[in-house]
Amino acid sequence: KSHGRNYPPGPTLKQFGNNAIPGKPWVQYTELAKKYGPIMHFDSGGGHIVVLSTEQAANDLFEKRSRLYSSRSQNPVLDLMGWDWAITFLPYADEWRAQRRMIHQGLRLEAIKQHQPLQLRKLQEILQYVLDDPSNFAQSYRMLSASITMQAVYGYTVEGPDDRFVAIAEEAVKTLETAVMYSGVLASRSLHFLRYLPAWFPGASSRRMAEDAAPVVRRMADVPFAFVKDQIAQGKSSACLASDLLESHRFRQGTEVEEALIKHTTAAIYGGAADTTTSSILFFILAMILHPHAAKRAQAEIDSFLRGVRLPTFEDRPHLPYIEAIFREVLRWRPAIPLGVPHAVIDDDVYEGYFIPKGTTLIGNIWAMTRDNNRYPDPETFKPERYLDTQGKFNGDTVIHAWGFGRRICPGRYFADATVWATIACSLAVFDFAFAKDENGQEIPVNADDVTDTLVV
Numbered sequence: 001k002s003h004g005r006n007y008p009p010g011p012t013l014k015q016f017g018n019n020a021i022p023g024k025p026w027v028q029y030t031e032l033a034k035k036y037g038p039i040m041h042f043d044s045g046g047g048h049i050v051v052l053s054t055e056q057a058a059n060d061l062f063e064k065r066s067r068l069y070s071s072r073s074q075n076p077v078l079d080l081m082g083w084d085w086a087i088t089f090l091p092y093a094d095e096w097r098a099q100r101r102m103i104h105q106g107l108r109l110e111a112i113k114q115h116q117p118l119q120l121r122k123l124q125e126i127l128q129y130v131l132d133d134p135s136n137f138a139q140s141y142r143m144l145s146a147s148i149t150m151q152a153v154y155g156y157t158v159e160g161p162d163d164r165f166v167a168i169a170e171e172a173v174k175t176l177e178t179a180v181m182y183s184g185v186l187a188s189r190s191l192h193f194l195r196y197l198p199a200w201f202p203g204a205s206s207r208r209m210a211e212d213a214a215p216v217v218r219r220m221a222d223v224p225f226a227f228v229k230d231q232i233a234q235g236k237s238s239a240c241l242a243s244d245l246l247e248s249h250r251f252r253q254g255t256e257v258e259e260a261l262i263k264h265t266t267a268a269i270y271g272g273a274a275d276t277t278t279s280s281i282l283f284f285i286l287a288m289i290l291h292p293h294a295a296k297r298a299q300a301e302i303d304s305f306l307r308g309v310r311l312p313t314f315e316d317r318p319h320l321p322y323i324e325a326i327f328r329e330v331l332r333w334r335p336a337i338p339l340g341v342p343h344a345v346i347d348d349d350v351y352e353g354y355f356i357p358k359g360t361t362l363i364g365n366i367w368a369m370t371r372d373n374n375r376y377p378d379p380e381t382f383k384p385e386r387y388l389d390t391q392g393k394f395n396g397d398t399v400i401h402a403w404g405f406g407r408r409i410c411p412g413r414y415f416a417d418a419t420v421w422a423t424i425a426c427s428l429a430v431f432d433f434a435f436a437k438d439e440n441g442q443e444i445p446v447n448a449d450d451v452t453d454t455l456v457v
C-alpha cells in the first residue's frame, strides 16, 4: 500500500536500482515477476509502470478493457525528434484510428494474398545473393524486408545493399535508439534496464541530439512519398499501398491534411516492418545452426513433399507441418520485441483489487508469456515439436505473443507472418546451415543467450 492506494506489488525504485545490472530487462522483469507476481508495479520516479507477465493479465486488460488500455505514454524526446506522427507512438485518438484504418486496408488478412507474388519474387532474389556470397548472409537477409516493404508500400524497387531510400529510412529508424536511451518508453532489445523508466525531461545536450534527428526523421517520410507522387504525375505509378491510398475514394480531394496522413502512415509501416522481420529471420538461422537435427527434419519434410522440383510456395504451407512448427517456435523462442511496445491507460482503473492510476505505462512482458512453463514446458529449449500433435500434424496452437496486444496488436502481422514463413521454408529448401569456421578450420561458437544483444538491431 502506498498513500492509501493499493498498487500492485513490486520493488521500490531503490531496490530496483541496487539490483539493476546491465542486461536484458525482459529477463530481469521475468525474474522479478517470480517474486512479485504477474501484475507488478513500480514507481519510476517519473510515473507508474505496471508489468504484466501472463497472457491472462494481458488479455484481461489489453483485450477485454481495450477502451482504456490502448494508448501510449507521452514521450517528449520522440516528439522533439519529430516522431510524433508515427502510429506506433500516437495516443489512442482520431489520428491513430485514421492511420490504423489505412494500414488495415493494405495489410489485413484478406488483402495479404495480393502481396504474396512480390514476397516470393524478392525472396528468390535474396536467396541468390546469399548463395553468391554466403559470408554476407545477414546483410542479404536484412535487405529482404526492406525491399519487400519498399515495393509493397511505395512501388519502389530497392537497388541493392546501398540503396538510397533504404539508407534514409534506416538512418531515421536508428534515431529511435537515441530516443530509448533518453527516455525509455520503447522496448528496444539491447538497452539498459533502467532506460525503460519513463521520460525525464531531456537536458540541453540530449535536446540538441533529439532536434538534430528531426530532419532525418522527416526525410524518411518525405522522400519516398515524393517519389510515389512523382510516379503518379508521370503516369508511371505501379500498384502500391501509397498510390492506392492516394487514389482511393476517400482521399480524392487531396487536401494537405489527407496527404500528410497517407505520407505518415506509409512511413510508419517501413519503421514497423524492417528490424522486426529481419530479427526473426536471423533468429531462425541461429536456431538452425544450434539445432541441426531440426533443420534436417525440416529439409526431409520439404524434400519428401516437393521432391526437389521447385521451391515451396504459400499453397504448400498446410502440407508442411514441421516448417509451421519451426516458424511458430522461432517467434516464441526469440520474440523480436520481448517487451512489446508499452501501452498507457487513459483513466483510473482497478484490476484484481489493485489500483492502476490514469497515465500508467503498461508493459506486456512477451518474454515472460513465451516462457510460461505450463504452456511451453522446458521453455528455453528450441523445440518445434511442441507445436505438433502425436501424428506429427500442426496442433492448432495459433497463439503468437510476439505480435503484442489488443487494439494495438501488430497490424503488419499477416504480412510479417508470410515473409518470415516463406523465408524459413525456402531457405531450408536450398541451404544447409552451419557454424562459421575460423582460419584454422575450427567452428566459431555462437552464444544463444548473448545473441539477443549482438546479432541484431
Ligand code: HEM
Pocket (backbone or CB within 6 Å): 087, 088, 089, 090, 100, 103, 107, 268, 269, 270, 272, 273, 274, 276, 277, 280, 335, 336, 337, 340, 341, 342, 343, 402, 403, 404, 405, 406, 407, 408, 409, 410, 411, 412, 413, 415, 416, 420
Ligand atoms: C516478425 C515481425 C514483427 C513483429 C514481431 C512485430 C511486433 C509488433 C509489436 C509487439 C507491436 C506492438 C503491439 C502493441 O502495442 O501491443 C507492433 C506494432 C506495430 N507493427 Fe509490428 N511486428 C512485426 C512486423 C511488422 C510489419 C511487417 C509491419 C508492417 C508491414 C509492422 C507494423 C507495425 C505497426 C505500424 C505497429 C504500430 C501499431 C499501433 O501502434 O497501433 N510490424 N509490432
